[in-house]
Amino acid sequence: MDLKQKIRVIPDYPREGISYKDITPLLRDGRAFRYAVQSLAAECKNKGAELVVCPKARGLMIGAPLAYILGIGLVVLRKPGQLPGEVFTWHYDLEFGGDALEVHRDAIRPGQKVLVADELLATGGTAYNAIRLVEELGAEVVGAVFLIELTGLGGRVKLRNYDTISLVQYNY
Numbered sequence: 001m002d003l004k005q006k007i008r009v010i011p012d013y014p015r016e017g018i019s020y021k022d023i024t025p026l027l028r029d030g031r032a033f034r035y036a037v038q039s040l041a042a043e044c045k046n047k048g049a050e051l052v053v054c055p056k057a058r059g060l061m062i063g064a065p066l067a068y069i070l071g072i073g074l075v076v077l078r079k080p081g082q083l084p085g086e087v088f089t090w091h092y093d094l095e096f097g098g099d100a101l102e103v104h105r106d107a108i109r110p111g112q113k114v115l116v117a118d119e120l121l122a123t124g125g126t127a128y129n130a131i132r133l134v135e136e137l138g139a140e141v142v143g144a145v146f147l148i149e150l151t152g153l154g155g156r157v158k159l160r161n162y163d164t165i166s167l168v169q170y171n172y
């Protein structure tokens with residue numbers, strides 16, 4: 001199945017120069033959605049992962065069904081202030097200002113094998129910091145998995161120490 005046909009490219013959104021990859025048409029096509037997640041699951045089923053960890057909103061749309069198919073747990077990294085229990089906060093710098101990801105302190109255990117999953121890899125800043133957070137808690141990242149990769153933006157180089165998988169590629 002050609003998944004690119006199910007991804008809508010919107011020029012100059014959310015601002016001029018950005019070529020936005022909109023996955024909502026793929027998500028609402030049941031066959032395409034299932035094919036995409038099953039394909040990702042097939043790529044990472046032999047990694048021995050015990051947990052899928054995904055950053056925030058859109059990562060969850062891929063991370064949750066991936067964890068379900070693999071039969072392993074799911075942990076979501078949230079923006080600060082959105083989790084009710086005791087949290088671990090990972091602060092990081094982005095090109096334009098700072099950001100942070102938060103996780104329940106007891107959600108990721110030392111030594112656990114983790115797949116980091118997101119819907120899109122661009123500069124790799126988000127995935128890299130998700131990985132750093134996971135490692136800070138003593139777990140091991142066995143792969144980074146994405147529905148879409150923007151190959152010209154350097155994400156794969158930033159994640160060069162990790163096995164990086166993507167299903168659909170665009171230059172930017």
Ligand SMILES: O=P(O)(O)OC[C@H]1O[C@H](OP(=O)(O)OP(=O)(O)O)[C@H](O)[C@@H]1O
Nearest residue numbers: 056057058118120121122123124125126
């Ligand atoms: O590789 P990067 O340059 O870090 O870009 C990729 C990230 O950008 C988007 O998230 P966004 O920050 O828009 O937040 P969202 O989770 O609310 O979708 C996307 O879901 C990735 O997480």
Ligand SMILES: Nc1ncnc2[nH]cnc12
Nearest residue numbers: 018019020021022120122
């Ligand atoms: N071009 C893009 N389209 C959709 N989401 C993104 N996140 C970062 N870059 C993106």
